[in-house]
Amino acid sequence: MAGLLREGVRRRARSRALTLVLTLLALQLGQLVAPAWACGCGAMVPGDARRVTVGREESVVRWDGTREQVVMRLTVRGDAERVAWIMPVPRRATVRLGDPALFDELHDVTAPVHRDRHHFWPQDGDWPLVTGDGTAGGPGRPPFGPGRTPAVDVVGRQRLGPFDVARLTATDPGALDGWLDxxxxxxxxxxxxxxxxxxxxxxxxVAVKLAPDTAGEPLTGTLDPLHLTFRTDEPVYPMRLSRLAETPQSLGLYVLAAHRMEPASRIGGERPRVTYAGRVTAKSGPLAELAAGTPFLTAVGQEFPHPERISGDHVLRRSSADDTFQQVIYENRLRTVAGLPAWLLTVTGGPALAVATAAVLAVRRSRRPETPAPAPIG
Incomplete structure (x- = not known):
């Protein structure tokens, strides 16, 4: 009987191990057969059955009323040696390299302001209210034509640093398919x-071929920014292709215009939030150059927990008012006096003051000359 029980245990263990191996193998095969990766501004297509992901995407939209400029910088990772990146645009676009320093300036301008906020009574983390390891309790807080493939019309071709850029027109996705093939x-x-x-x-x-500087190496890291310019009737940021993503997406977008701007709708994501709004004051540098004539900067963030619900592209519109806004991060600090907690001085100082006052009064009484008793009469 015991032998049968041990044999049953061994069979169940082998079954679980086989299930685990098959699951891991399925996951690996799933990665190989899903080579396309969507990002907010377009789509990445590896050159073979490998994988590429967009770890971070930063974009700036400049709108002057008739013409739009988009400057984007992607950080990619994966094992693909060659990648094609595709972005739809409403009109014919010109393409050039952007200045990486632009994003450094934007980070500095839109960074939250840190301010101290003092409290009198000790809170969690202040002495003596600390956890066992001496740290504050609680979590910390710190983003076609059927049957045939038409010829693609290449309206422009240029080499920009590591990029081979083709500007294409197509009346059918088959034309783009032909160019990719x-x-x-x-x-x-x-x-x-x-x-x-x-x-x-x-x-x-706009179709771009990306390749690493060293042959045989995977394409990874932060790429040089690309600067696109095109005419359009309204400012728009292409987002529709992000619905292909299989993981939650996060949008961080800078908008330069004459006034404060905002997305016209959620397009299937959470409510867009403004993380910064204000006029550009820089007098020189890439940000000042790009903001000339469009001095109001709005930074917008949005989360897409379910990318498949994305219903279209972001159309940008003027906000009702040019209110300025900057995030503030408060650092809670205990109020002190001469380096000592004010509450401690109050708690211990009150009784001490009372004792000292009583002592002074007692001393004064002891030093006060006694009035002699009146002499008896008679």
């Missing part, structure tokens, strides 16, 4: 379907 890339079926709304609106595409 001739350049060693395969258009994923899901991406072809996501591009159809842009085809219906007769948008064009």
């Amino acid at each position: 001739s350049n060693g890339f395969a258009l994923p079926p899901r991406l072809a379907g996501a591009l159809r709304p842009y085809v219906q609106k007769r948008w064009e595409y």
Whole structure:
């Protein structure tokens, strides 16, 4: 009987181990057969059955009323040696390299302000209210034409640093598919379907071939910014392709215009939040140059927990007022006097003062000359 029990235990253990191995293998195969990765401003397509992800995306939109400029910088990681990046645009675009220092200036301008906020009574983390390890309790707080493939119309081709940039027109996703195929890339079926709304609106595409500086090395790290310029009837930031993402997406967007701007709708995400609003005061540098004529800077953040719900592109509109805003992070500090907690001085100082006062009064009484008793009469 005991032997049968041990054999049953061994069989169950082998079954669990086999299930674990098959699960891990399925996960690995899933990564290999899902090479496309969407980002807020477009889509990445690796050159083979490898994987590439956009770890971080930063974009600036400048709108002067008739013309839009988009400066974007991507940080990518993965094992792909060649990647194609595709971005839909409403009109024909010109492309050039951007200045990386632009984003450094934006980070400095929009950074939260740190201020001290004093409290009288001790809080968690102040002596003597500390945890066993001497730290404050609680968590800390610190983002086509059927049956044929039409020829793609390449309206421009240029080399920008490590980028091979092609500006394309297409009346059908098949044209883009043909260009990708001739350049060693395969258009994923899901991406072809996501591009159809842009085809219906007769948008064009900017297609970029990315490759690492050293042959044979995977494409990874922060890429040089790309600067796109095109005419449009209203400021728009392409977001539709982000619905292809399989993980939650986070948008961080800087907008330069004559006034404070805001997204016209949520487009399937959480409520957009303004993290900074104010006029650019820099007199020189890439931010001052880009903001000339459009001096109001608005920084917008938004979360997309369910990317498949993204319903369109972000259309930007003027806010009701040019109110300024900057995030403030308060550092709670215990109020002190000469380095000592004020509450401690109050708690211990009150009784001490009372004792000292009583002592002084007692001394004064002891030193006061006694009045002699009146002599008896008679």
